[in-house]
Amino acid sequence: MSRGKHLGRLLFVFSMIALLMAGCEEPAKSVLDPQGSTGEEQLTLIKISIYIMAFVFAVVMVIFIYVLIRYRQKPGDDSIPEQVEGSTKLELLWTVIPIILLAILAVPTVATTFSLAEKPSEEEEALTVKVTAHQYWWEFEYEDYGFKTAQELHIPKDKKVYLKLTSRDVIHSFWVPALGGKTDLNPGQTNTMTIDAKKVGTYEGRCAELCGAGHALMNFEVVVDEEQKFDQWVAQRQEPSSQPQTAAQERGEEVFSQNCMSCHAIDGAELERKGNKAPNLTGFGERDKIAGVLENNDENLEKWLKHPDKVKPGSYMPSFDFLNEKDMKSLKAYLQSLE
Ligand code: HEC
Ligand SMILES: [Cu+2]
Structure with missing residues (x-):
């Protein structure tokens, strides 16, 4: 294969890696911009490993490129270079260096991991x-x-x-x-x-x-x-408020106790009995999101109640697509009134 083709391939591989890394931008953005001391300590660890990796990469690349150029086949020269095998010096060198690098990485990583798990004083x-x-x-x-x-x-x-x-x-x-x-x-x-x-x-x-x-x-x-x-x-x-104020909310509470109470609790006292099968809905009306993924509004609430598994595949909440329109409306009014 010609050298041009090799270079083309190499460029292709590098551009694919660059593309992959660009794809990581979203979650990486906030890891690289920590908002608390735990995040900061973890970012320091990430930096240590990136610097070590970058160093290893640079050294390997320099040697690699040097060898590529220095020992490439020259036109008209068919001789085979001297074959070396089992150099104790080299073997030691490339065993000891990684051990040192891993130790530099391991000591702060293990120390931080344990200190972050410790109970504050x-x-x-x-x-x-x-x-x-x-x-x-x-x-x-x-x-x-x-x-x-x-x-x-x-x-x-x-x-x-x-x-x-x-x-x-x-x-x-x-x-x-x-x-x-x-x-x-x-x-x-x-x-x-x-x-x-x-x-x-x-x-x-x-x-x-x-x-x-x-x-x-x-x-x-x-x-x-x-x-x-x-x-x-x-x-x-x-001191949550879960007392229905309107007729619709009252009907909603009824619908809730008939259909939902076997899994969901609304105030403290019922909690333990439920065995935590489902999210506690106390103060649900004040949540930003439904099930952690949908904006909390009327339309989305209905979407969730009718087909939870369409919103979240595999969800353990059953579908309530059989409730009539009035009951659904009342139920939503009741849930949104929970503060
Ligand atoms: C068989 C148990 C079960 C029943 C019955 C049930 N749910 Fe759920 N519900 C769940 C589970 C489990 C989740 C959590 C789903 C998830 O996020 O994966 C959930 C989630 C929810 C959420 C989102 C909670 C949050 O914190 O954002 C709402 C709202 C909800 N249910 C309302 C109801 C209503 C209203 C009824 C009655 C019409 C009902 N559920 C009946 C099990 C149940
Ligand atoms: Cu999980």
């Missing part, structure tokens, strides 16, 4: 949240305050949040690109991780472990508020 007054992953939704239990919620993790700004991560079914993985991750949630086991956020805002979270058909849509939000606003949210969650 008493003085830091961390907020503890138990996170339980389910196919395909997230449950957040505020142990200090005695309530549970789903799909939205609310945390105060500048405060350590100690997460106790577990799963009800299969292995999931907790990942909020801007704040930190990825930590596995394993059934029958609790992993821990501490995160914090330095800026008010809403950050997207994902499940980062293929857990079934709905995996790609197992999204959640981390809502970071000023401490005072967070406290208000906590007070509202502790």
